[in-house]
Amino acid sequence: MTGQTIELVGVTKTFPGADRPAVAPLDLTFAAGEITALIGPSGCGKTTTLRMVNRLIEPTAGAITIDGVDVRDRPVTELRRDIGYVIQQIGLFPHRTIAQNIATVPSLKGWPKARIAERVEELADLVGIEPAMLTRYPSELSGGQQQRVGVARALAADPPVLLMDEPFGAVDPIVRGRLQQELRTLQDRLHKTIVLVTHDLDEAITLGDKVAVLDVGGIVEQFATPDDLLAAPASGLVADFLGRDRSIRRLALSTVADLDLVPPDLAPPEGDRPPGDAVVTPATTLREALDVILTASTPAATVVDDDGTTIGTVTLDAIREGLAR
Amino acid sequence: MTRPGRRRVVIGAAVVVATGLFAWWAKVRIDGLSLDTQSTSTWFRWEYVFVRERTPDELEEMFRQHLQLTVVPVVAGIAISTVLTAVGRRVRWLLAPIYGLGSFLYAIPSLALFGILSTYQSNETAATAALTSYTLLIITRNMVEGLDGVSPAALDAADGMGMSRTQRLLRVELPLAAPTILTGVRVATVTTVGLVGISVVIQLGGFAVLIFDGYERQFTTPLVLGTVLSIALAIALDLALRAVGWFATPWNRRTAGR
Ligand SMILES: Nc1ncnc2c1ncn2[C@@H]1O[C@H](COP(=O)(O)OP(=O)(O)OP(=O)(O)O)[C@@H](O)[C@H]1O
Numbered sequence A: 001m002t003g004q005t006i007e008l009v010g011v012t013k014t015f016p017g018a019d020r021p022a023v024a025p026l027d028l029t030f031a032a033g034e035i036t037a038l039i040g041p042s043g044c045g046k047t048t049t050l051r052m053v054n055r056l057i058e059p060t061a062g063a064i065t066i067d068g069v070d071v072r073d074r075p076v077t078e079l080r081r082d083i084g085y086v087i088q089q090i091g092l093f094p095h096r097t098i099a100q101n102i103a104t105v106p107s108l109k110g111w112p113k114a115r116i117a118e119r120v121e122e123l124a125d126l127v128g129i130e131p132a133m134l135t136r137y138p139s140e141l142s143g144g145q146q147q148r149v150g151v152a153r154a155l156a157a158d159p160p161v162l163l164m165d166e167p168f169g170a171v172d173p174i175v176r177g178r179l180q181q182e183l184r185t186l187q188d189r190l191h192k193t194i195v196l197v198t199h200d201l202d203e204a205i206t207l208g209d210k211v212a213v214l215d216v217g218g219i220v221e222q223f224a225t226p227d228d229l230l231a232a233p234a235s236g237l238v239a240d241f242l243g244r245d246r247s248i249r250r251l252a253l254s255t256v257a258d259l260d261l262v263p264p265d266l267a268p269p270e271g272d273r274p275p276g277d278a279v280v281t282p283a284t285t286l287r288e289a290l291d292v293i294l295t296a297s298t299p300a301a302t303v304v305d306d307d308g309t310t311i312g313t314v315t316l317d318a319i320r321e322g323l324a325r
Numbered sequence B: 001m002t003r004p005g006r007r008r009v010v011i012g013a014a015v016v017v018a019t020g021l022f023a024w025w026a027k028v029r030i031d032g033l034s035l036d037t038q039s040t041s042t043w044f045r046w047e048y049v050f051v052r053e054r055t056p057d058e059l060e061e062m063f064r065q066h067l068q069l070t071v072v073p074v075v076a077g078i079a080i081s082t083v084l085t086a087v088g089r090r091v092r093w094l095l096a097p098i099y100g101l102g103s104f105l106y107a108i109p110s111l112a113l114f115g116i117l118s119t120y121q122s123n124e125t126a127a128t129a130a131l132t133s134y135t136l137l138i139i140t141r142n143m144v145e146g147l148d149g150v151s152p153a154a155l156d157a158a159d160g161m162g163m164s165r166t167q168r169l170l171r172v173e174l175p176l177a178a179p180t181i182l183t184g185v186r187v188a189t190v191t192t193v194g195l196v197g198i199s200v201v202i203q204l205g206g207f208a209v210l211i212f213d214g215y216e217r218q219f220t221t222p223l224v225l226g227t228v229l230s231i232a233l234a235i236a237l238d239l240a241l242r243a244v245g246w247f248a249t250p251w252n253r254r255t256a257g258r
């Protein structure tokens, strides 16, 4: 099932005994079929916001609708079975096999056994879990494998909406990068509405179609596409949060194909020709292209397409102009 | 089950097998002996077991009584502890008084408890009630600890996946608390097998009847026999409950030693 729009209108949460709200009146729209990343300092209310969507926390005021239906208008268990949830600490059931863990929601929904078994295999394949692992218990899996299972479990009943709370927090950067890549690929096929809570700016930027930067108290500082966010931070706080290298990060969002290349026949004179090793492809990000140029210590890199034909060169100036657009 | 736990199962099984072999060997040696032939030993007369006509019937009756006075109180204890646990986990401040009552019961001399109860009830009911009261503390405490110990992440996942309260209890909390609860039941069972002996003062006692009889008559054979059988019953029940745990919690078994 493809995504449905989630709308938060004036949503507030004040925990009992707290003197100020954890989440201030919040108006946010998580667009159908998009990944929205929630990012901000620790304690700013990311998890609280996420858990109000599936009613693990009840808002003090305001309303949340999914596809136009108020979340309070549906029985809470039914609502939650239609929302995929990946919790911060993975939270696999230690006493159930991987297959049983993935089958949690389908079996709560009373699917026939044969259909569940089929679905489990399909999901294992989707998230890259070998069939042999399905009969194991969670403690027999690595952290990265457990996170995959957590994602598979959330996707099991094909919910239109997915809530992910730091889904790749517990793995090393290399595995995290791979899992992020896989989630992006998955999303390009499934088009769910995904709300992704993260601490990691790179994760928010590479995965999010939109990024919401929150400040303590659940205040939205900026809600924008990653590129707009990096190009024009709305406040000093956002700029601080993005760090001094936000232009470098922004380079990662565009590829060589986005630039106006210098065609081969207009290539620079002989002496300025990039040596053979400064080669990029149209799919190379500008960040990587910059790195290639700096590493080879040449003014430009040769752009070669999939067939190996030279289609132009990319220069430092071209990269700078790319950012200015 | 932990590694030492598994080793104990193996040792226990070895003890059972060795006892069986020894009994068989003794029986072979003793076959053909009669009451008036020479005794095999001064402190243990095998003919008391294998030749004396009334012994098998008496042992069977004692075994039945000992088993009943163990199983009924433990089962009743599980039922009452379930209620106490449900109440105590909902109203947390009641837990302290519940545990307090449980430990206070141990403070009453068991002889007095058996005696007082038997003035109001039949001996069997009195013994069952007294023995039940001793199981409450350990079983309730392990139930509460087991359920409290379920990882918050698993509970959060259960809620987030859309389980109802009952589904969460049956599918997540109870299975994960099962090893701890079962440990409580095991300890309560083994303790009860020993405590049954005291009910000899109200004409019950299971195998302890033999111990008491042997003591009174300064005749070691029934004394030793009663003691060995009582211990054997405790070990057998302990092993049986361990086996239940082993089969009921496969996820624990595979990650043993972690
Ligand atoms: N159950 C609760 N009771 C009381 N206060 C709470 C509760 N849950 C969260 N809070 C408070 O609400 C604020 C927001 O918490 P929340 O968990 O949403 O932060 P977060 O943005 O997810 O932080 P982190 O990045 O550290 O996970 C914090 O100040 C926290 O102390």
Ligand SMILES: [Mg+2]
Residues within 6 Å of the ligand: A046, A047, A048, A088
């Ligand atoms: Mg959080």
